[in-house]
């Protein structure tokens with residue numbers, strides 16, 4: 255019997271994993287990508303340290319996907335964080351567990367892994383076609399724009415792994431949305447996830463503090479305070495501690511038009527102790543000196559206090575201590591979606607079967623960020639892209 259012919263559109267981590275899984279089942283696999291080279295977002299992710307997955311126990315990892323775990327769970331159980339590490343090591347890429355349990359390749363970047371992976375895919379007979387943009391999909395026939403003009407290809411089954419709707423310049427431009435919509439595939443609107451927020455900083459504060467990291471604080475939105483750090487930008491705030499709250503803050507902004515991130519600038523000290531430390535300062539000293547000596551606040555932390563509580567210098571010690579331990583940063587809006595690390599929204603769960611096959615387009619499977627799930631940073635994004643890519647590739651090979 256001739257091998258099944260599978261077309262995969264999108265050569266990010268989800269599409270390449272689908273290719274590996276399908277080729278491993280003996281299928282003839284062809285992978286198309288609109289960009290001149292593959293895995294551009296994956297390589298960009300590696301610029302600041304490629305966080306492949308998380309080393310926490312599997313049950314804890316599953317919780318990071320919220321309600322979507324009902325539909326992601328089987329794929330993640332079959333290919334979890336430990337399996338992902340093993341897979342990377344199988345490609346000759348050693349990994350390590352960094353602080354807070356995040357897993358990185360020892361080289362930190364994605365290029366050695368991608369190189370080894372493409373070599374393996376080549377050995378499996380997978381053929382990759384860069385500069386091939388899918389412009390239409392009818393049944394199992396894909397129409398592609400290529401450097402030599404339009405090409406039409408027919409496959410037994412197809413996997414779409416076209417990415418989300420941020421960082422369009424890396425390929426994930428969501429231009430596929432109308433292509434699927436016209437076939438009756440239901441889509442949830444894209445929204446920024448793991449995103450930055452805008453704040454109405456005064457020009458003086460922004461000028462002085464843009465780029466400054468705010469370290470060793472806790473931040474709270476709707477749930478418990480989370481320790482970590484973030485960065486002040488000219489427009490507002492960004493960084494891991496902000497991303498950790500971004501889904502809750504985005505939802506709040508959408509629902510009420512208002513949201514703020516509450517900081518504790520001195521999380522190691524009780525309110526009473528801080529108030530006493532402030533009260534002990536000599537009134538003759540400048541406010542900046544009193545804050546530095548009593549609360550260890552200087553630089554951007556002192557700047558934040560002055561910016562957000564202009565009357566701080568005249569407050570009684572107990573009131574001032576309260577402000578320092580519950581300093582609200584009022585947020586205007588999310589930064590534009592194209593800047594977000596990831597997105598929520600995409601192909602709705604009620605449009606796909608448990609095998610990630612489109613109900614409206616049998617024989618067409620979807621994987622990765624184009625599905626409607628979201629997760630925080632910490633390696634959870636790539637983990638689910640790999641897991642769904644593998645599940646879709648296996649299903650496409652046996653369909």
Ligand SMILES: Cc1cc2nc3c(=O)[nH]c(=O)nc-3n(C[C@H](O)[C@H](O)[C@H](O)COP(=O)(O)OP(=O)(O)OC[C@H]3O[C@@H](n4cnc5c(N)ncnc54)[C@H](O)[C@@H]3O)c2cc1C
Nearest residue numbers: 264266267268288299305388416417425426622623633636
């Ligand atoms: C700056 C940054 C840092 C990140 N860091 C991390 C991290 O450390 N850890 C982590 O887990 N996640 C991280 N992420 C998120 C992670 O990179 C993405 O979630 C992941 O790449 C999504 O994989 P994907 O395969 O679903 O889609 P993508 O990687 O976006 O790939 C989709 C592919 O589809 C192609 N395509 C789209 N439309 C068409 C079309 N019509 N025809 C043909 N091809 C098409 C695109 O060119 C692209 O190559 C980061 C993201 C960013 C932006």
